[in-house]
Amino acid sequence: MLTFLGKRLLQLIPTLFFVSVIIFSLQQLLPGDPALVMAGEERDPEVIEQIRRQYHLDQPLPVQYVYWVKGVLSGDLGESMRIKQPVLSLIREKLPVTIQLASLAIIIALVIGVGAGIVSAVKKDSIWDYVANGFALWGISTPNFWLGIMLIFLFSVQLGWLPASGYVPISEDWRVSFASMIMPAFVLGNAIAAILMRHTRSAMLQVLESDYVRTARAKGLLERSVILKHAMRNALTPVITLGALEFGTLLSGAVLTEQIFTIPGFGKLIVDAVFNRDYAVVQGVVLVTATTYIALNLLADMAYILVNPRLRD
Amino acid sequence: MGEAALINGVGATEDEVVETPAARATRRLLRRKGAVFGLFVIALFVALALVAPLISPYDPNLQTWSAVRKAPSALHWFGTDDVGRDVLARVIYGARASLLAGVISVAIALLVGVPLGVICGYVGGFVDALFGRITDAVLACPFLILAIALAAFLGPSLGNAMIAIGITTTPIFIRLTRAQVMAVKVEDYVEAARAVGNPHWRIALVHILPNVLPALLVQATLSIAAAIIAEASLSFLGLGQQPPAPSWGSMLNSAQRFLVNAPWMAVWPGLAIFLAVLAFNLVGDGLRDALDPRSR
Numbered sequence: 001m002l003t004f005l006g007k008r009l010l011q012l013i014p015t016l017f018f019v020s021v022i023i024f025s026l027q028q029l030l031p032g033d034p035a036l037v038m039a040g041e042e043r044d045p046e047v048i049e050q051i052r053r054q055y056h057l058d059q060p061l062p063v064q065y066v067y068w069v070k071g072v073l074s075g076d077l078g079e080s081m082r083i084k085q086p087v088l089s090l091i092r093e094k095l096p097v098t099i100q101l102a103s104l105a106i107i108i109a110l111v112i113g114v115g116a117g118i119v120s121a122v123k124k125d126s127i128w129d130y131v132a133n134g135f136a137l138w139g140i141s142t143p144n145f146w147l148g149i150m151l152i153f154l155f156s157v158q159l160g161w162l163p164a165s166g167y168v169p170i171s172e173d174w175r176v177s178f179a180s181m182i183m184p185a186f187v188l189g190n191a192i193a194a195i196l197m198r199h200t201r202s203a204m205l206q207v208l209e210s211d212y213v214r215t216a217r218a219k220g221l222l223e224r225s226v227i228l229k230h231a232m233r234n235a236l237t238p239v240i241t242l243g244a245l246e247f248g249t250l251l252s253g254a255v256l257t258e259q260i261f262t263i264p265g266f267g268k269l270i271v272d273a274v275f276n277r278d279y280a281v282v283q284g285v286v287l288v289t290a291t292t293y294i295a296l297n298l299l300a301d302m303a304y305i306l307v308n309p310r311l312r313d
Numbered sequence: 314m315g316e317a318a319l320i321n322g323v324g325a326t327e328d329e330v331v332e333t334p335a336a337r338a339t340r341r342l343l344r345r346k347g348a349v350f351g352l353f354v355i356a357l358f359v360a361l362a363l364v365a366p367l368i369s370p371y372d373p374n375l376q377t378w379s380a381v382r383k384a385p386s387a388l389h390w391f392g393t394d395d396v397g398r399d400v401l402a403r404v405i406y407g408a409r410a411s412l413l414a415g416v417i418s419v420a421i422a423l424l425v426g427v428p429l430g431v432i433c434g435y436v437g438g439f440v441d442a443l444f445g446r447i448t449d450a451v452l453a454c455p456f457l458i459l460a461i462a463l464a465a466f467l468g469p470s471l472g473n474a475m476i477a478i479g480i481t482t483t484p485i486f487i488r489l490t491r492a493q494v495m496a497v498k499v500e501d502y503v504e505a506a507r508a509v510g511n512p513h514w515r516i517a518l519v520h521i522l523p524n525v526l527p528a529l530l531v532q533a534t535l536s537i538a539a540a541i542i543a544e545a546s547l548s549f550l551g552l553g554q555q556p557p558a559p560s561w562g563s564m565l566n567s568a569q570r571f572l573v574n575a576p577w578m579a580v581w582p583g584l585a586i587f588l589a590v591l592a593f594n595l596v597g598d599g600l601r602d603a604l605d606p607r608s609r
Binding site: 014015016017018019021022023026027029030137138140141142143145146149150152153157247248249251252253255256259260270271274275279282283285286289290291293294297 | 446447449450451453454455456457458459461462463465466467538542545546549550551552565568569572573576579580582583586587590591594595598
């Protein structure tokens with residue numbers, strides 16, 4: 001296990017290096033002089049010169065990169081041009097909101113996706129199987145921002161059951177917080193539920209045909225016990241690790257969902273930064289999401305090995 | 314006469330036609346109702362995009378201030394938007410932006426990803442390790458977040474959105490091509506091609522690449538679906554097609570503000586995205602089953 005961990009950590013070094021190169025290179029895509037773009041409306045040559053010095057834009061590219069990496073490694077992701085606040089503190093402020101949304105979304109995705117996947121596999125070729133497969137196809141093909149708009153129309157405009165937008169911290173009033181989060185979380189979890197459903201179905205079908213399940217049935221165990229105790233436990237292991245890998249989908253989806261439901265989270269931060277040409281924030285958000293994705297990937301690999309002894313050697 | 318005999322041509326009499334792999338895949342694809350429905354919807358959208366000026370009831374950018382936010386009627390089948398433009402005309406013209414973005418961004422990903430994947434899979438060693446880590450790095454950045462960042466730095470336009478989506482899709486094709494090439498290059502017929510003295514480029518292009526194509530075709534179809542959603546997402550955020558040019562994503566953006574008074578503004582463009590994406594997903598799934606040797 002330790003050898004595996006060491007090898008995986010070593011592999012991460014070049015990946016993280018290239019992630020940093022990609023994010024640093026984004027700045028080079030800006031048309032014209034980056035200092036001018038960063039200065040925004042400001043046209044004072046002294047200010048522009050100061051920006052150039054502050055961000056080492058007067059140095060060759062490799063030197064600029066080294067300065068940037070040094071800053072990142074010491075926790076300095078730059079400063080937001082608009083809010084005049086360090087990018088890291090902005091991310092720290094917004095991340096808990098997105099984590100709350102994402103956690104609820106993952107719970108919804110697991111309940112719907114795994115539930116539908118199991119039913120679909122157990123009742124293969126029945127009406128339930130077709131319904132579950134139809135649901136998966138619908139989930140994968142529906143743009144979540146459209147689903148969000150339609151749900152707002154139905155539950156907020158027509159029925160008046162749920163708030164159309166806004167965010168209330170869970171610490172303030174958990175009921176109102178839940179009411180404001182349930183619709184965006186469903187929108188976000190919907191696509192992942194569809195992916196999880198497909199994987200659960202195929203994993204369950206494979207396990208249901210295995211010898212040990214046949215033995216369990218031959219022993220005269222109840223079908224419910226065979227499915228819940230014997231088949232499901234083994235089928236769900238890869239599905240749950242897949243849940244961790246769907247983190248990227250979740251964050252991509254959060255960008256649009258937070259925009260539609262006006263939730264002040266991580267996704268809204270990047271969109272606002274894009275429109276305010278706050279490039280340090282854009283770079284910071286991409287860096288944090290990529291690093292988190294890599295860390296989750298590693299954790300998923302380790303979890304997979306922990307539950308599957310055959311892979312330990 | 315069994316199917317195996319038809320495939321190999323062994324034992325086929327003069328009256329029987331030997332079925333090519335492409336014909337067999339087409340026959341199997343057309344047996345799937347979902348895939349046929351998908352092909353029909355794609356053909357419909359392509360036709361709409363091509364003949365838009367001929368069939369569109371109005372100019373998509375024509376603003377009629379006397380017909381602002383009118384509900385669907387005989388005059389305006391899908392209603393009108395906040396500045397009195399015909400929603401049906403904009404949905405028809407919007408097909409152009411979405412299909413173009415889907416096809417061009419996947420074409421960019423194929424043009425960059427396939428040659429790199431072939432090189433990585435065929436050559437191996439340092440080149441493979443280098444591109445492997447770069448691919449890991451790009452895949453570590455969530456697809457839409459990287460596309461948003463790229464579109465933001467490149468500047469908002471449909472062309473830049475296509476480039477951004479193309480770049481973020483490329484690693485999938487590098488990985489897929491590499492894996493397929495590595496599986497195919499150890500086959501006996503490739504060894505035989507090498508033994509008779511074929512140069513490496515010829516082996517890669519003539520003997521390996523054609524066998525990688527089925528997997529690429531499936532992935533390309535599914536990637537077009539993802540690219541259509543990505544373009545709509547970028548346009549929804551204002552980073553894709555710029556106003557007043559019609560795009561399904563930007564139509565949904567403006568529809569959001571008039572949900573109480575004009576819900577039809579949101580229904581039709583969303584339904585169009587859903588149908589187009591569903592169609593490509595159905596065809597992709599159908600192709601995967603039709604080309605899968607295990608399901609023969």
